[in-house]
Amino acid sequence: MVEKSGRPGYLQIADDLRTQIRTGSLAPGAALPSTAQLGQRYDVSASVVKAAISVLRTEGLIVGQQGKGVFVREGAAESLQEPASSDVMDQLSQMRSTLETLGERIADLEKAVFQERKRSR
Incomplete structure (x- = not known):
């Protein structure tokens, strides 16, 4: 992979x-496969898998339980939902307008x- x-x-x-996690294939509360299983799936070493898990833990998408495993955090999928494209376009429009104004002020x-x-x- x-x-x-x-x-x-x-x-x-x-x-x-x-x-x-976003698509629900890994639902809230679901256990992630073990480090060994993920290593086999992706054909990588355990340290590479652990680094990936660390990224997701830092993002707050998963939680580890000592002796039990790593699980998808409740609400993780919702935190990954992308903002509506119209919101993004509005923000970009505002940024462009601000940059244009700043450019004019600098020129002056x-x-x-x-x-x-x-x-x-």
């Missing part, structure tokens, strides 16, 4: 597990500064 794409294997595994400042230098010579 892990491809030689230049993207680290542990991130590819984390991406795949994240997708399974540069004109003022360079005119001052010409006068002082």
